[in-house]
Amino acid sequence: MTKRAVVGDKVQLALLVKFLKQKGRSDIKIDDIIGLAETMAKTLDGSVLTFGAELHQEFAAIASEISSLKRDIYDLRPDQMRFARIPEAGRELDAVVESTEEATHTIMETAELIMAADGSDAEAFKAMVDEKMITIFEACAFQDLTGQRVRKVVKTLSWIEERIARLAEKLASVSDDVAAEPECVETEDERRMRELMLHGPQMKGEGVSQNAVDSLMARSDQDDIDRLFD
């Protein structure tokens, strides 16, 4: 490499650094990074040729992978995920909580009215109970709506899962090194959940039934209980 070429490369790199500083580090987008990589590849191109065609091919392959990765990231549609799909799923779940709460309130309030009603006039009492039962049936319609909302959320999760899996697959094909996953660090919340056994409601068939609980509670011998862990 000639002295003039080295000076030329230094000037190019200095311009790139200045460019990034002007943009401000927090404002750098993936396009800026890819632009930097492409410019650096071009800058090095002349020098690399002097080192041989093999090295040149390596750089061409890297540039190709960067372009491919850029396409994959666009395919992931992160903006749509961040600003549309995930907030929408959050709103759906909020609506589920709200409608179940509202329905529960209506049902319980109606039940309390029935419990507190004067039953001395049987005919009037029956008419009132019939009317209140209809209110309860109407309130139960929330189940249909919440079911639909939950299905929409599941659909969104599947949409995200599918795209992330596709990207992960492509990244894995770029380098086998990614097979070694980084060690997961337990968060404070995860530690609390583990230590205090906060599993939440179990899916059907996964937890123990009330009968099984009764059977466990009936065991008077500590050894019997300890044997469950053997």
Next chain:
Amino acid sequence: MALDLNMSILVVDDYKTMIRIIRNLLKQLGFDDVDEASDGTEALGKMKERKYGLVISDWNMEPMTGYELLKHVRADSSLGKTPFIMVTAESKTENVIAAKKAGVNNYIVKPFNAQTLKGKIESVFAD
């Protein structure tokens, strides 16, 4: 211990709706003196101020869980003998065993009905 319909019962749950359900079920069973707390810390404070004949507590609450409340109650010489029923959606075997080891008197898995609650209360006071 005899079952006394006039005893004070403390219901501990972070869901107002669940407290309301348990309160109504208890009312149907004849218990009128029902107090409430939204987590273990509040419950423990109330238990130190007033004597309760029974505590019915959820497991999963913040900041103090029902499991921690149970251990605090059993470790306290003045509260240690208070009957304690866990009513929870935590239905893993390890939870039931841990609660039993910590001294719970009975364990109810959510969702439950009035009959189950009645049966467990009667069982606690029959022991």
